[in-house]
Amino acid sequence: MRRIMLTNILWLSLVWIAVMPVAIANTMAIKINDIKWPPFFFPKLEGQYLGLGKELLSYCLNGETYRLDYLNLPVKRTHLYMKSGQLDIAVYSHKKSRENFVLYSKEPIFISEYGFVSVKTDQVTIEKIEDLYKYKFGNLSGIAHTPEVLKIIEEKRLHDEVTEGYDIDSMFGQMLTSPPRFQVMANSKETFKWRAKQLGIADEVRVHPFTVAKKPYYLTVSKASNNIDNKKVFLENIDKCLVSAKQSGKYQEIASKYGL
Structure with missing residues (x-):
C-alpha cells in the first residue's frame, strides 16, 4: 500500500512538473513602459508600494493570460515603441493624433x-x-x-x-x-x-x-502589437474590471494607499 501511495505521489509530481512549463508558456508577456510618475507608477518599489497604475493593471490582468514586462524608457522612445509595437500597452491621456497608432480603453484608469x-x-x-x-x-x-x-x-x-x-x-x-x-x-x-x-x-x-x-488617463494598446491578439476584447475586459472595481470599493481601497 505504501509503495502504491509513493508511486501515486511521484506520478502526480511528474504531471505537475510537466504541466507547469505549459502554463507559463501560455502566459503571454506584454511590454509596458515603467515610468517615474508617482504615485501612479514607480520604477522601483517605494516601500511596499507599486504605484496606483501598476496595482490596478496587475489586479485586472490577474496574471492568467498575460504577465506584465516593464521597460524603463524615456517619454519620446515610449511613443516610438508604441508606434512600432515594441511596446504593447501604455497609459495615455486622450489625444486625437494618438489614435493613429493606439486603441483607447473607455474607462479611465485614473484622473x-x-x-x-x-x-x-x-x-x-x-x-x-x-x-x-x-x-x-x-x-x-x-x-x-x-x-x-x-x-x-x-x-x-x-x-x-x-x-x-x-x-x-x-x-x-x-x-x-x-x-x-x-x-x-x-x-x-x-x-x-x-x-x-x-x-x-x-x-x-x-x-x-x-x-x-x-486629465483622465486610459490604458491603450499599440495597433502594431503582436502579443495581444484581440485588442478590442483585451481593452473591453480591462474596462469591465475597472468599472467593477469602482463599484465594489476595491478601486478606492487601492487608491487610498496613495492618498487619492
Whole structure:
C-alpha cells in the first residue's frame, strides 16, 4: 500500500512538473513602459508600494493570460515603441493624433489634476494661468503642458526664465535652495503631494488650489502589437474590471494607499 501511495505521489509530481512549463508558456508577456510618475507608477518599489497604475493593471490582468514586462524608457522612445509595437500597452491621456497608432480603453484608469507648486514662504500667488508670467519657471522634461501654459513657457525661454530638469526630486531641491533656481513648476498635483511627503518637505511647499485641467488617463494598446491578439476584447475586459472595481470599493481601497 505504501509503495502504491509513493508511486501515486511521484506520478502526480511528474504531471505537475510537466504541466507547469505549459502554463507559463501560455502566459503571454506584454511590454509596458515603467515610468517615474508617482504615485501612479514607480520604477522601483517605494516601500511596499507599486504605484496606483501598476496595482490596478496587475489586479485586472490577474496574471492568467498575460504577465506584465516593464521597460524603463524615456517619454519620446515610449511613443516610438508604441508606434512600432515594441511596446504593447501604455497609459495615455486622450489625444486625437494618438489614435493613429493606439486603441483607447473607455474607462479611465485614473484622473489627474494638473497644477502648480511653489515654496510656501515665497508667497507666490497663482489664481490664473497668466500669473505665471511673474515667476521663474521650472520645467520637468516629459510633462504634457496645456497649450496656454506651453505658450508662456516658450515666451519665458526667450528671456532665460526657464530652468530645465529631468528628475522631480532634484527639481524640488533646486526650488528650495537659496537662492532658488526657479519659483514655480507644473505637474500632476498628486505627484507633487506624494513626492513632497516622501521627501519630508510637505510643510515647505505649497500645491496651489488653482487647477489648470483635469486629465483622465486610459490604458491603450499599440495597433502594431503582436502579443495581444484581440485588442478590442483585451481593452473591453480591462474596462469591465475597472468599472467593477469602482463599484465594489476595491478601486478606492487601492487608491487610498496613495492618498487619492
